[in-house]
Amino acid sequence: MKTSDNPLLQQFNTPFNTAPFSIITEDLYEDAFAKAIKIAQEEITLITSNKEEPSFENTIEALDKAGEKLGRISSIFFNLNSAETNDEIQRIAREVSPQLSKFSNDVTLNLDLFERVKHVYNKRDQLDLNPEQLTLLDKKYKRFSRNGALLDDKQKERLREIDTQLAQLSLQFGENVLAATNAFEMHITDESKLSGLPESALEAAKEAATSRDKEGYIFTLDYPSYIPLMTYADDRELRKEMSLAFGSRAFKDDHDNQKNVLQIAQLRFERAQLLGYDSHAHFILEERMAGSPEQVNDFLNELLEKAQPAAQSEFDELQRFAQNHKDFPIDQLQKWDSAYYSEKLKQQRFELDDELLKPYFKLENVINGAFEIANKLFGLTFKKNTEIDSYHKDVMIYEVYNEDKSLNSIFYADFFPRKGKRNGAWMTSFKSQWKEDGHDSRPHVSIVCNFTKPTSTKPSLLTFNEVTTLFHEFGHALHGMLANTTYRSLSGTSVHWDFVELPSQVLENWCYEKEALELFARHFETNEVIPQEYIEKIKAAATFLEGMQTMRQLSFGLLDISWHGIDPSQIEDVKDHERTTFEKTDLYPDVPSSCMSTAFSHIFQGGYSAGYYSYKWAEVLDADAFEFFKQKGIFNREVADLFKDNVLSMGGTEDPMELYVRFRGSKPKTDALLKRAGLIKT
Numbered sequence: 001m002k003t004s005d006n007p008l009l010q011q012f013n014t015p016f017n018t019a020p021f022s023i024i025t026e027d028l029y030e031d032a033f034a035k036a037i038k039i040a041q042e043e044i045t046l047i048t049s050n051k052e053e054p055s056f057e058n059t060i061e062a063l064d065k066a067g068e069k070l071g072r073i074s075s076i077f078f079n080l081n082s083a084e085t086n087d088e089i090q091r092i093a094r095e096v097s098p099q100l101s102k103f104s105n106d107v108t109l110n111l112d113l114f115e116r117v118k119h120v121y122n123k124r125d126q127l128d129l130n131p132e133q134l135t136l137l138d139k140k141y142k143r144f145s146r147n148g149a150l151l152d153d154k155q156k157e158r159l160r161e162i163d164t165q166l167a168q169l170s171l172q173f174g175e176n177v178l179a180a181t182n183a184f185e186m187h188i189t190d191e192s193k194l195s196g197l198p199e200s201a202l203e204a205a206k207e208a209a210t211s212r213d214k215e216g217y218i219f220t221l222d223y224p225s226y227i228p229l230m231t232y233a234d235d236r237e238l239r240k241e242m243s244l245a246f247g248s249r250a251f252k253d254d255h256d257n258q259k260n261v262l263q264i265a266q267l268r269f270e271r272a273q274l275l276g277y278d279s280h281a282h283f284i285l286e287e288r289m290a291g292s293p294e295q296v297n298d299f300l301n302e303l304l305e306k307a308q309p310a311a312q313s314e315f316d317e318l319q320r321f322a323q324n325h326k327d328f329p330i331d332q333l334q335k336w337d338s339a340y341y342s343e344k345l346k347q348q349r350f351e352l353d354d355e356l357l358k359p360y361f362k363l364e365n366v367i368n369g370a371f372e373i374a375n376k377l378f379g380l381t382f383k384k385n386t387e388i389d390s391y392h393k394d395v396m397i398y399e400v401y402n403e404d405k406s407l408n409s410i411f412y413a414d415f416f417p418r419k420g421k422r423n424g425a426w427m428t429s430f431k432s433q434w435k436e437d438g439h440d441s442r443p444h445v446s447i448v449c450n451f452t453k454p455t456s457t458k459p460s461l462l463t464f465n466e467v468t469t470l471f472h473e474f475g476h477a478l479h480g481m482l483a484n485t486t487y488r489s490l491s492g493t494s495v496h497w498d499f500v501e502l503p504s505q506v507l508e509n510w511c512y513e514k515e516a517l518e519l520f521a522r523h524f525e526t527n528e529v530i531p532q533e534y535i536e537k538i539k540a541a542a543t544f545l546e547g548m549q550t551m552r553q554l555s556f557g558l559l560d561i562s563w564h565g566i567d568p569s570q571i572e573d574v575k576d577h578e579r580t581t582f583e584k585t586d587l588y589p590d591v592p593s594s595c596m597s598t599a600f601s602h603i604f605q606g607g608y609s610a611g612y613y614s615y616k617w618a619e620v621l622d623a624d625a626f627e628f629f630k631q632k633g634i635f636n637r638e639v640a641d642l643f644k645d646n647v648l649s650m651g652g653t654e655d656p657m658e659l660y661v662r663f664r665g666s667k668p669k670t671d672a673l674l675k676r677a678g679l680i681k682t
């Protein structure tokens, strides 16, 4: 291999082989990417030009190792593009992204390579491979077959046509939703009409008006404007107007998506059939824990049946509350009343506000609490290291050790918002875990959040929502840290899409447990442990109107699978189809001018098609898993070991259902979630 003086391409001469941020300057990236792509190409050519018979080692393993340098550079670069970006990094991202997709497509379309992979795949029964190797082989083979490698030339051409059309239609779909969203604004000059709205919402609406050279207030269909109005505006007519506008986006207006919806569903179906699948959902779910649309339908319908009675009684209760409201009584609860009266009822019942809880959640205490829980469960210890290079001074870096004092991983924690960091919270890694020649190469894991910064007089105090966010991301991080696999592409969080939220969501459960809260939820001034009544309130508030919420999520999941689990040529009218699908889940009267599908970007624009169910799926998994801990004690080492050995350390090396059953002793059941949500009695 050629030598280069670009430090990104060299062996990193750093503690623990960590990324050398202090010497990485932006001008190095483009050169590094170009050369790393070339190296990866050469590695692929070495595989295809091998004169020996294709074997697991010289083809599948070699393919998994190919592009290691490129992977390392990509993770450093794209992690920075999310956490510490600037104009130059964004320009480079625009420049290199197409090159990276081209390289990836070239690999997938490389026929010589596929022939070798197929050769190994067809002989898999005679190769005496272990489960991890079989999974790797299956994954590599499917990367080709699911992209049409087994088709004849004519079929391949049709597949490319469909892909091109689908890309255009999804884009068009998204543009229509955006245009329809932007086409509406509600202009209000009479401030008295806006009673109920908090100061912050009024200010934002005033700014929106000013920026358009208008007097008064402007509300739009963007969430930061729409949600507060729907939640707080006392004037029912305003809410109705907004709700109707929101519900009819891209439906029978200038940006109508009805045709696009039908066409996208039809083309996805044709694509799936071409590749030998019954439907688009069958194609998607082949690589998911749920496995098939039948399973997803059964799952959603089972939850629906069990949650329905609770949801209906919540609805009746909310309706009674609205009918008897002292200031704004109404007769029949409509969709535009939901958020408003829910909020009023919630306030009346809980009087729980963030300011009351925040003093108990000082960031340092919370993160140390998470570390202590990881110690009690998995024997991990965390040691701060200020010598390791970081990309920003706010980032804290830890060496993580196993119980036997061996190095587990390097952990980066980046908590505060700043210009150059995108919104939200996420877990990522700068280096994954793998094993080679008897050596276990440990991962470099990172969590990035946007929590309230400390000031000169006050430490960073988290809202309860931020506390659960931290635990959520830390749960993902544990999945990365405890990885113990041979192949890098199966390591850590590289698991099926509907399995990846199990470790993160399960860890959130500790935030609601007295035994865990006592470890870290202490008043930052008095050191007093959080009062029990607050814990009770937090728990009760977390499941407030959960039945109605569940019905809403289920309705979206069922709508998604209804579009993708069948031959959509049977569907003639978008709204009719939707109305039939929603019949079982709708608690509110139907609004004839509204349509969900035409603005359902998750499934018609983004990557959630045949995947919306996974929100609830993950909840069922985490509730069922945590119930096991609850039964044996939330710090029970036996259960923790089972979880570590069968789930956290295994990554994507085996079928997730099998892994789960090995941990839990049985398949996940919906009961734990329904109980936790208060939807069935214990």
Ligand SMILES: [Zn+2]
Pocket (backbone or CB within 6 Å): 472, 476, 501, 504
């Ligand atoms: Zn997550």
